[in-house]
Amino acid sequence: MNVYDSERIADTLRADGYTLTDQPDDADLTVLNTCHIREKAAEKVYSELGRLRKIQAQRSAADRGNMQIAVAGCVAQAEGSEMLRRAQNVDVVIGPQAYQDLPQLLRRRRDGRQVAQDFKPHDKFATLKAATPARKSPPTAFLTIQEGCDKFCTFCVVPYTRGAEFSRPVADVLEEAKRLVDRGARDITLLGQNVNAYHGLGTSNTAAGLAELLYALAQIDGVERLRYTTSHPRDMSDDLIAAHGEIAALMPYLHLPVQSGSDRILKQMNRKHDRALYFDIIDKLRAARPDLALSSDMIVGFPGESDQDFEDTMNLVRRVKYAQCYSFKYSPRAGTPGAEMSDQVDEAVKTERLARLQDLLNTQQLEFNARCVGRGMPVLFERRGKTAKQVIGRSPYMQSVYVTMATDDAAQQALGTMKNCEIVHSGPNSLQGRMAA
Numbered sequence: 113m114n115v116y117d118s119e120r121i122a123d124t125l126r127a128d129g130y131t132l133t134d135q136p137d138d139a140d141l142t143v144l145n146t147c148h149i150r151e152k153a154a155e156k157v158y159s160e161l162g163r164l165r166k167i168q169a170q171r172s173a174a175d176r177g178n179m180q181i182a183v184a185g186c187v188a189q190a191e192g193s194e195m196l197r198r199a200q201n202v203d204v205v206i207g208p209q210a211y212q213d214l215p216q217l218l219r220r221r222r223d224g225r226q227v228a229q230d231f232k233p234h235d236k237f238a239t240l241k242a243a244t245p246a247r248k249s250p251p252t253a254f255l256t257i258q259e260g261c262d263k264f265c266t267f268c269v270v271p272y273t274r275g276a277e278f279s280r281p282v283a284d285v286l287e288e289a290k291r292l293v294d295r296g297a298r299d300i301t302l303l304g305q306n307v308n309a310y311h312g313l314g315t316s317n318t319a320a321g322l323a324e325l326l327y328a329l330a331q332i333d334g335v336e337r338l339r340y341t342t343s344h345p346r347d348m349s350d351d352l353i354a355a356h357g358e359i360a361a362l363m364p365y366l367h368l369p370v371q372s373g374s375d376r377i378l379k380q381m382n383r384k385h386d387r388a389l390y391f392d393i394i395d396k397l398r399a400a401r402p403d404l405a406l407s408s409d410m411i412v413g414f415p416g417e418s419d420q421d422f423e424d425t426m427n428l429v430r431r432v433k434y435a436q437c438y439s440f441k442y443s444p445r446a447g448t449p450g451a452e453m454s455d456q457v458d459e460a461v462k463t464e465r466l467a468r469l470q471d472l473l474n475t476q477q478l479e480f481n482a483r484c485v486g487r488g489m490p491v492l493f494e495r496r497g498k499t500a501k502q503v504i505g506r507s508p509y510m511q512s513v514y515v516t517m518a519t520d521d522a523a524q525q526a527l528g529t530m531k532n533c534e535i536v537h538s539g540p541n542s543l544q545g546r547m548a549a
């Protein structure tokens with residue numbers, strides 16, 4: 113979502129005459145869009161600010177004018193004016209639900225350093241819609257349809273930094289999707305912190321769920337692939353599960369985080385689901401779409417996690433068999449209930465468990481990729497590879513597929529198109545294909 117947000121932030125600034133540069137040395141303004149989910153991500157902000165301080169010093173020594181710095185995103189939301197105190201070179205601190213006001217805050221900078229932490233999602237999306245310029249879209253595009261979360265898992269900062277659930281109206285989403293397709297997008301990923309809790313205002317003035325929205329999006333000419341992320345098991349409704357068997361454009365890949373395989377820990381995490389419910393959903397999904405590739409997020413070392421709890425996670429993974437999966441050591445976050453729990457797990461234990469879990473997940477990913485060899489599948493080509501004639505695309509299951517075309521010209525021509533390929537080789541993180549006869 114930060115990728116999507118960063119593009120929108122750039123859009124809002126264009127109206128004030130800014131253009132993008134990838135050279136911070138030349139920038140009049142640097143915006144750091146930040147993540148607060150784990151401590152490591154949050155701490156990166158301060159090392160980046162230190163790096164920018166050096167650039168600023170060199171510039172003022174050379175009398176080349178100032179570079180302003182704005183910190184956006186969830187670290188900005190969480191720290192607010194505390195960040196101004198910790199980092200003297202920050203001009204504006206702006207949370208993820210207020211960034212439409214960035215141009216205005218920069219103009220106000222002369223009256224002092226600025227902090228904005230408002231939650232105004234309605235206002236934000238209305239402003240952003242007006243600011244979106246006509247520019248080409250890559251073949252794969254993101255579209256935020258929902259933000260915030262009401263679930264309050266005890267490890268997670270999202271409900272505090274992104275705020276309460278908000279869903280954009282169906283009409284707005286359809287309009288943005290049409291615009292993306294007109295500009296070249298063919299594969300659209302719908303985004304939301306809790307995307308399957310989507311309940312936007314529908315066309316008949318009642319709330320529409322994610323399934324209804326997907327059916328409407330699939331009707332749009334040019335929408336060839338649809339995906340959505342991230343979902344919560346509790347919001348995996350029967351009509352959404354059925355949609356996986358019915359909507360051809362809905363890709364056979366689903367990121368459905370479970371976090372832990374232990375019922376005891378799931379309860380401590382306030383996940384509002386247990387193993388049995390998760391397995392039940394997976395079974396139903398696979399009945400609807402037998403080739404569905406599954407992905408998840410896992411946390412090891414949540415407070416109180418015993419060896420047995422961890423084994424429960426391992427055997428959940430063995431039973432589900434993931435195509436790919438993200439896994440993390442629990443990171444206590446200030447202000448969340450988990451950080452206050454007394455039975456924190458030793459760092460060394462977390463490290464050992466994470467290594468074992470990742471071994472298993474890597475094996476599963478390797479096996480999933482290997483099962484693709486010999487199969488034909490459509491690949492949507494997105495970018496050129498490192499070698500001449502090479503082009504890289506995405507399979508229906510989200511894998512990167514490398515294909516070497518007959519000529520460099522053919523590789524260039526393939527960009528933005530979908531072609532049937534035969535998978536000839538698999539690796540841990542990608543597939544190799546060749547053009548099907």
Ligand code: 5AD
Pocket residue numbers: 149150267268269369371409410411440441442443444445
């Ligand atoms: N520590 C470790 N991982 C976390 N996540 C969220 N909060 C934490 C935390 N405090 C993980 C969850 C979530 C993903 C986006 O990040 O697995 O699904």
Ligand code: SF4
Pocket residue numbers: 261262263264265268269270271305306344
């Ligand atoms: Fe965080 Fe997801 Fe839980 Fe919401 S559902 S609190 S975003 S982990």
